[in-house]
Amino acid sequence: MKRNKSLPLTETVFYILLALKEPMHGYLIMQEVEELSNGDVRIAAGTLYGAIDNLLKLKYIKSVPSDDKRRKVYARTELGNKILRLDTERMDHMIQMTKLQ
Amino acid sequence: MKKYRVFLNTLKEEKWIQEMADNGWLIEKIGLCYTFKEVEKKSYNLKMDYRIFSKQEDFDVYVTMHEDYGWKHIAGDKSSGSQYFFHEDNEKENELFSDENSQRDRILRIRKMLRQSIAIALVMFIVLLSQGSITISALINPKKLYLTTDLWDMSGSAFWSAFWIETPFALFRGLFIYALPIMIIIYVIYSYKIQRDYNKFMKNI
Numbered sequence: 001m002k003r004n005k006s007l008p009l010t011e012t013v014f015y016i017l018l019a020l021k022e023p024m025h026g027y028l029i030m031q032e033v034e035e036l037s038n039g040d041v042r043i044a045a046g047t048l049y050g051a052i053d054n055l056l057k058l059k060y061i062k063s064v065p066s067d068d069k070r071r072k073v074y075a076r077t078e079l080g081n082k083i084l085r086l087d088t089e090r091m092d093h094m095i096q097m098t099k100l101q
Numbered sequence: 102m103k104k105y106r107v108f109l110n111t112l113k114e115e116k117w118i119q120e121m122a123d124n125g126w127l128i129e130k131i132g133l134c135y136t137f138k139e140v141e142k143k144s145y146n147l148k149m150d151y152r153i154f155s156k157q158e159d160f161d162v163y164v165t166m167h168e169d170y171g172w173k174h175i176a177g178d179k180s181s182g183s184q185y186f187f188h189e190d191n192e193k194e195n196e197l198f199s200d201e202n203s204q205r206d207r208i209l210r211i212r213k214m215l216r217q218s219i220a221i222a223l224v225m226f227i228v229l230l231s232q233g234s235i236t237i238s239a240l241i242n243p244k245k246l247y248l249t250t251d252l253w254d255m256s257g258s259a260f261w262s263a264f265w266i267e268t269p270f271a272l273f274r275g276l277f278i279y280a281l282p283i284m285i286i287i288y289v290i291y292s293y294k295i296q297r298d299y300n301k302f303m304k305n306i
Contacts, residue, residue, distance in 0.1 A: 010200060010202055011200070012199070012200050012202070012203075026162075026166040026169065027166065027169035027170065030170075042199060043199055043200075044170075044196050044197055044198050044199035044203075045166060045167045045169075045170040045172055045186075045197055046148075046150050046167075046197035046198045046203060046207070047197070047198045047199045047200055047202075047203040048166065049163055049166050049167075050198075050202075050203045050206055051203070069158070069161070070161050070162060070164075070165040071162070071165055071166075071169075072162050
C-alpha cells in the first residue's frame with residue numbers, strides 16, 4: 001500500500017492535531033501543545049497561524065461556530081482523525097523496529 | 102516623522118524598518134509614506150510577516166492570534182502584504198516562526214508576490230508596446246523623446262531655446278517610457294536574490 005502523501009506530519013502539525021481532541025481556539029492550542037510536549041514545543045504565533053491555515057485547506061480541521069468573531073474555534077475532522085492515526089501507526093512501526101535491534 | 106521610500110524588495114524594507122527601530126524610530130503606519138514615532142527604548146523586538154488576506158475577517162483572526170501572544174500589530178492592513186509586529190518582552194517571544202516550514206513559507210509568499218508583480222509589469226509593457234505608446238527606438242535612442250522633428254538640425258540659440266522648451270516634456274515622456282522596463286529589471290534582480298536566499302535556506306535544513 002502506498003503511503004499517504006501528507007505523511008510524515010511535522011512536529012508542529014502533529015501536536016496541533018493531537019491538541020484538538022476537543023474544539024479550541026488558536027492560543028489555547030499553543031498552550032495545550034506546550035503541555036503535551038512537556039514544554040519542548042512552543043509554537044510561535046506566525047507558525048501557528050500558518051499551520052492552522054494549511055490544516056483548514058487540507059480539511060484536517062474545520063472552524064466551528066463560536067461567540068468570539070476574532071477568535072475562531074477549530075475542531076478535528078474525520079480526515080484529521082485518520083491522518084493522525086496513520087502517522088501514529090507510522091511512528092509505532094519505527095519504535096517496534098528499533099526495539100528489535 | 103514621515104519618510105518617503107519605495108521598496109520593491111520586502112526583505113530590504115524589513116531590514117530598513119528594523120534599523121530605524123534600533124535607532125529609536127518605531128514604525129507606526131505604512132501608506133504613501135512611512136510614518137515613525139520616536140521612542141525611548143532602543144531594543145525593540147520587531148518582526149515582519151508577509152501575508153495578503155482576501156477577507157477582513159481572516160485578517161482580524163490573524164491579528165488577534167498574534168495579540169494573544171503579546172505581539173502588537175503596528176503596521177499593515179488586509180492587502181498591504183507586509184505585516185509588522187512588535188513585542189515588548191524580548192525573552193519570552195522573540196520570533197514569529199518556530200519551525201523551518203513556516204520560515205520557508207514566508208519566503209515563498211514573498212517570492213510569489215514578486216513573480217506576480219513581474220508578470221503584471223510585463224503584460225503592461227507588452228500592451229503599451231503593441232499600442233505604440235512605448236517604442237523600442239525611443240528606449241534605445243533618447244533623442245526620439247523630442248517630438249520636434251527638425252530640432253536636432255537646428256543650431257545656436259534657436260537650438261537651445263527649442264531644446265530647453267521641450268526638455269520637460271521629453272523628460273516626462275522618458276519617465277513614462279523607462280519606468281516600466283526599469284521596474285521589471287529591478288523586480289527580476291530581487292526575485293533572483295530571493296531565490297538565492299531561498300536556495301541557501303533550503304540547503305541548511
